[in-house]
Amino acid sequence: MRATQQDFENAINQVKLLKKDPGNELKLKLYALYKQATEGPCHVPKPSVFDLTNKAKWEAWNALGSLPKEVARQNYVDMVSSLEAPSESFGHEKPADSHRPGYETLLVTSEDGITKIMLNRPTKKNAINTQMYHEIMLALEASGKDDSVFTVVTGNGDYYSSGNDLSNFTDSPTDGVEEKAKSSAVLLRNFVGHFIDFPKPLIAVVNGPAVGISVTLLGLFDVVYASDRATFHTPFSHLGQCPEGCSSYLFPKIMGPAKAAEMLVFGKKLTAGEACGQGLVTEVFPDSTFQREVWTRLKAYSKLPPNAMRISKQIIRNREKEKLHAVNAEECNALQERWLSEECLNAILNFFSKKAKL
Numbered sequence: 001m002r003a004t005q006q007d008f009e010n011a012i013n014q015v016k017l018l019k020k021d022p023g024n025e026l027k028l029k030l031y032a033l034y035k036q037a038t039e040g041p042c043h044v045p046k047p048s049v050f051d052l053t054n055k056a057k058w059e060a061w062n063a064l065g066s067l068p069k070e071v072a073r074q075n076y077v078d079m080v081s082s083l084e085a086p087s088e089s090f091g092h093e094k095p096a097d098s099h100r101p102g103y104e105t106l107l108v109t110s111e112d113g114i115t116k117i118m119l120n121r122p123t124k125k126n127a128i129n130t131q132m133y134h135e136i137m138l139a140l141e142a143s144g145k146d147d148s149v150f151t152v153v154t155g156n157g158d159y160y161s162s163g164n165d166l167s168n169f170t171d172s173p174t175d176g177v178e179e180k181a182k183s184s185a186v187l188l189r190n191f192v193g194h195f196i197d198f199p200k201p202l203i204a205v206v207n208g209p210a211v212g213i214s215v216t217l218l219g220l221f222d223v224v225y226a227s228d229r230a231t232f233h234t235p236f237s238h239l240g241q242c243p244e245g246c247s248s249y250l251f252p253k254i255m256g257p258a259k260a261a262e263m264l265v266f267g268k269k270l271t272a273g274e275a276c277g278q279g280l281v282t283e284v285f286p287d288s289t290f291q292r293e294v295w296t297r298l299k300a301y302s303k304l305p306p307n308a309m310r311i312s313k314q315i316i317r318n319r320e321k322e323k324l325h326a327v328n329a330e331e332c333n334a335l336q337e338r339w340l341s342e343e344c345l346n347a348i349l350n351f352f353s354k355k356a357k358l
């Protein structure tokens with residue numbers, strides 16, 4: 001899955017040959033990845049507020065933070081291959097790393113027996129909005145059934161994910177706040193259920209900071225590789241909320257109740273090294289070699305007999321499944337109440353009003 005300079009140049013040419021305008025949002029993402037891949041992090045001054053186009057381009061590039069050039073190049077190639085096929089005259093074969101079309105918030109690819117689900121809202125730090133919740137479930141259902149041997153979840157840009165998109169709370173509900181809390185709890189329960197029931201080995205490639213549900217779900221992954229730039233933060237109490245993703249049960253088992261409480265109750269942010277020491281992360285890699293080392297290892301694992309791997313994963317997980325579904329239901333019930341609490345509403349308003357003042 002490593003994009004070479006030639007792949008990158010082909011992708012640049014492919015963009016020029018696109019028959020259909022991919023739209024401004026995608027063009028901005030491509031621009032940002034191109035700049036990051038060729039020049040590295042954005043250090044140019046921010047254009048004035050009146051220079052709308054250049055300001056938008058600057059913001060998209062700047063949002064990629066310190067994403068390494070080679071990762072930006074790979075993401076650029078992935079993104080281009082998800083667009084429409086170039087005109088016949090271009091004469092290229094369909095790329096081996098073929099994209100699953102139809103996702104707007106994800107980049108889903110399959111190669112070397114590995115399905116990669118990449119969270120793809122880098123300008124929002126891969127916050128999970130309602131559409132992304134649905135698309136992740138669809139992608140998990142599809143990859144659970146396809147011929148890949150395992151599935152990887154990772155993030156595009158400098159974040160793995162900033163967790164639940166807090167604007168999910170601020171959309172004005174048409175059926176009233178109580179109905180909205182109820183339907184959100186149903187969605188969350190279904191979403192987490194997809195991770196509990198996932199039939200093949202599930203691997204998290206945590207490329208950068210992880211917040212909220214992107215952290216709590218890690219207990220349901222079979223292996224978690226992290227860049228040393230990653231951090232793990234669950235600020236539930238700060239937001240007037242409580243844990244989800246079965247973390248209230250799995251984290252105390254993984255790291256002991258005292259360490260779990262420091263994270264889940266008091267919102268202590270862990271470094272990648274600390275998360276590894278506490279058993280939440282399998283292994284930490286230097287950011288500069290993270291992608292290369294992890295994908296080399298994953299490609300080697302993908303050659304192992306697929307049925308043996310699937311059955312081993314199921315034997316490890318199956319005896320806990322019923323318990324995990326019960327925990328998931330209990331956590332979602334508690335959250336449904338929390339979302340209606342004054343503590344939670346004030347915390348969400350604070351987040352958005354702080355941003356508005358900047």
Ligand code: COA
Nearest residue numbers: 123124125127162163164165166167211212213235236239
């Ligand atoms: N929900 C909604 N929007 C989010 C988000 C989230 N979870 N995380 C990031 N964003 C948005 C920001 O609002 C901002 O949008 P804008 O460009 O339209 O203003 C954009 O993503 C970039 O984030 P920004 O805050 O400017 O980046 P930063 O590097 O200063 O901070 C975070 C990154 C993740 C620390 C910060 O955005 C944050 O605290 N987000 C909330 C995380 C959270 O509480 N998640 C839920 C846990 S239960």
